Amino acid sequence: xTVSIEAGRGAAAPGDAFNGDCPGxxxxxxxxxxxxxxxxxxLRDGPVRFSALRDTIGGISEKMLSQNLRTxxxxxxxxxxxxxxxxxxxxxxxxxxxxxxxxxxxxxxxxIGSRTIxxxxxQRRHDRQHKPGA
Amino acid sequence: xTVSIEAGRGAAAPGDAFNGDCPGxxxxxxxxxxxxxxxxxxLRDGPVRFSALRDTIGGISEKMLSQNLRTxxxxxxxxxxxxxxxxxxxxxxxxxxxxxxxxxxxxxxxxIGSRTIxxxxxQRRHDRQHKPGA
DNA sequence: CAGCATCCAAAAGGATACTG
DNA sequence: CAGTATCCTTTTGGATGCTG
Numbered sequence: 032x033t034v035s036i037e038a039g040r041g042a043a044a045p046g047d048a049f050n051g052d053c054p055g056x057x058x059x060x061x062x063x064x065x066x067x068x069x070x071x072x073x074l075r076d077g078p079v080r081f082s083a084l085r086d087t088i089g090g091i092s093e094k095m096l097s098q099n100l101r102t103x104x105x106x107x108x109x110x111x112x113x114x115x116x117x118x119x120x121x122x123x124x125x126x127x128x129x130x131x132x133x134x135x136x137x138x139x140x141x142x143i144g145s146r147t148i149x150x151x152x153x154q155r156r157h158d159r160q161h162k163p164g165a
Numbered sequence: 166x167t168v169s170i171e172a173g174r175g176a177a178a179p180g181d182a183f184n185g186d187c188p189g190x191x192x193x194x195x196x197x198x199x200x201x202x203x204x205x206x207x208l209r210d211g212p213v214r215f216s217a218l219r220d221t222i223g224g225i226s227e228k229m230l231s232q233n234l235r236t237x238x239x240x241x242x243x244x245x246x247x248x249x250x251x252x253x254x255x256x257x258x259x260x261x262x263x264x265x266x267x268x269x270x271x272x273x274x275x276x277i278g279s280r281t282i283x284x285x286x287x288q289r290r291h292d293r294q295h296k297p298g299a
Numbered sequence: 300c301a302g303c304a305t306c307c308a309a310a311a312g313g314a315t316a317c318t319g
Numbered sequence: 320c321a322g323t324a325t326c327c328t329t330t331t332g333g334a335t336g337c338t339g
Contacts, residue, residue, distance in 0.1 A: 045285065046277050046278040046279065046281035047278070048202075048277050048278075049203060049207075049221060049223055050223045051225075052223065052224075053281075054281050054284070054285050055281045058280075059202065059277055060199060062273070063197040063198070063202050063273070064197075065331085065332090068193065068197050069183060073183075081301055082300070082301080087183060088183060089183055089184045089185035089186065089190075090185025090186075092334080093302075093303095093333095094303085094304095094332070094333070095332065097302060097303075098331095098332095104291070105288055105291045106287055106288060107284055107286070107287025107288070107290075107291070108284070116300095117300090119300055119301060119302095120300075121302090128280060128283055128287070131276060131280065134272060134276075135271075135272030135275075135276060137269075138268060139193075139197070139266075139269040139270065139273070141269075142266055142268075142269060143180050143189045144178065144181070144182075144189065145180065146180070146265065147179050147187075147188050147189045149241065150192050150240045150242070150262070151179065151188050153239070153241025153242075153262070154239055156241075157238070157239045157241070199311085199312090214320085215320075215321055215322075216320070216321075226313055226314080227321080227322070227323095228313070228314090228323085228324095230322095231321080231323080232311095232312095250320095252320040253322090254320075254321090255320080255321060255322085
């Protein structure tokens with residue numbers, strides 16, 4: 032089995048995302064999930080409240096938002112804080128760990144912002160060539 | 166309903182990943198899917214054959230590999246080429262568009278490689294505090 | 300307001316069998 | 320080798336209703 036482990040080391044690198052059994056894969060899946068990236072990026076400019084997140088991220092349900100928020104909090108990437116008011120005010124913010132992560136994520140977002148048009152063109156080109164319709 | 170488009174702007178930016186209806190969201194989902202990121206990153210060092218990809222990406226099934234490969238090809242991010250041999254040799258390579266994308270993606274992978282340990286620690290800390298067992 | 304629980308629909312994903 | 324097709328399981332996600 033091609034599980035080449037760094038000579039001598041007792042364990043495979045935990046951060047190896049290519050290895051389906053490594054924690055790194057789990058982290059990748061949390062961060063790079065349907066909603067994870069958008070949630071993290073929504074927090075770039077400071078703490079944001081639950082309802083604001085829901086409004087910022089088009090199409091997310093409260094259930095999914097809540098669920099992802101819990102996962103990312105557990106991962107130490109974001110932090111939850113409650114102001115004991117009535118009605119309650121809960122906001123979420125990036126931790127230092129999470130903030131590091133937004134650097135490549137922002138690069139990804141920027142790329143999408145500028146290159147999506149190219150992708151759409153490619154899709155159309157592809158569809159024309161492969162569905163020579165009648 | 167509630168399709169509030171940012172007032173003032175003539176059209177919603179196609180690349181706005183925060184908007185659930187924009188092509189940018191679709192692109193984000195293709196790139197940042199369970200397998201998309203790993204496939205793209207597997208192609209960093211040049212063309213790779215189907216079976217090699219399957220072996221590199223731990224846990225992926227042939228079905229998912231094939232499916233994602235088709236999607237990313239349609240998006241213009243990777244390119245499929247066949248050497249007409251018997252048995253056939255098919256390989257996949259990044260396009261210029263796809264290569265740009267690997268820059269932030271690589272940043273993400275690097276972060277995972279170096280910070281996964283911190284994430285695991287955070288998870289354990291969290292679990293200890295929230296499951297005060299007995 | 301922020302959220303969890305429940306129920307149900309839809310999509311992703313895996314195993315297997317089969318083709319050029 | 321490099322897939323496709325089919326079937327079936329698992330996961331994801333949404334709608335709704337209820338709490339502090």
